Amino acid sequence: MATTRQAHTVWEGNLIEGKGVVTFDSSGIGEYDVSWPSRSEAANGKTSPEELIAAAHSSCFSMALSHGLAGAGTPPTKLETKADVTFQPGTGITGIHLSVVGEVPGLDEAGFVKAAEDAKANCPVSQALTGTTITLSASLA
Numbered sequence: 001m002a003t004t005r006q007a008h009t010v011w012e013g014n015l016i017e018g019k020g021v022v023t024f025d026s027s028g029i030g031e032y033d034v035s036w037p038s039r040s041e042a043a044n045g046k047t048s049p050e051e052l053i054a055a056a057h058s059s060c061f062s063m064a065l066s067h068g069l070a071g072a073g074t075p076p077t078k079l080e081t082k083a084d085v086t087f088q089p090g091t092g093i094t095g096i097h098l099s100v101v102g103e104v105p106g107l108d109e110a111g112f113v114k115a116a117e118d119a120k121a122n123c124p125v126s127q128a129l130t131g132t133t134i135t136l137s138a139s140l141a
Contacts, residue, residue, distance in 0.1 A: 009034065022047065040089045050085040050093060057125045058083040061098055064123035068115050069104055078103040078141070095133045103141045113138045 005027075011020035019035045038046035058081040069076050084097045100116055107115075116138035120126055126134055 022052070039087065048087070050087045053093070053096070053125075053129075054083040054085045057085070057096060057098065057123075057129070060123045060125035061100070061119055065100065065102070065116055065119035068119055068122075069102075069107070072111075072115065074104050074107040074111070076102050076104045093132055095135065096129065098134065098136045100136070100138045101141050102138070107140070109140050112140050 006025040007022060008025060009020050009022045012018055015036050017036075019033065021031050022034055023031045033046040034048060035046055038044055039048040039050070043051070061083070062079045062081045065079055065081075066076055079100060079102045081098060081100045084099070086094045086096070088094045098116075098120060102112055102116075104112055116136060120134060120136045
């Protein structure tokens, strides 16, 4: 069964001096301020599209990797994934780097790296972001 999730943003003003609020409608987890300075300079307590992409990508990748490892008979006890999304004003998103450290009993480093590469290629968020260079570093704890 397909699912649809919703969020919305209310923006006031122009790009440089304006501001907005992103609301997570489906989960109800809250409202988060956004602004151009928080996107292109320091976050200063606000979020950005890139941070939201990083959250989506790190969680999706972790789910895909967990599923792949379990399907291969080596379920993980823990995966810690970080996504770094780089934004260059005037250019856009220039890359995403995924870093994962896993605790996977019975699996060697080469097997873990292979599973992580497969998850990077096949998680739905990676597939949605195919126009962006995605790199990966993976290691066992």
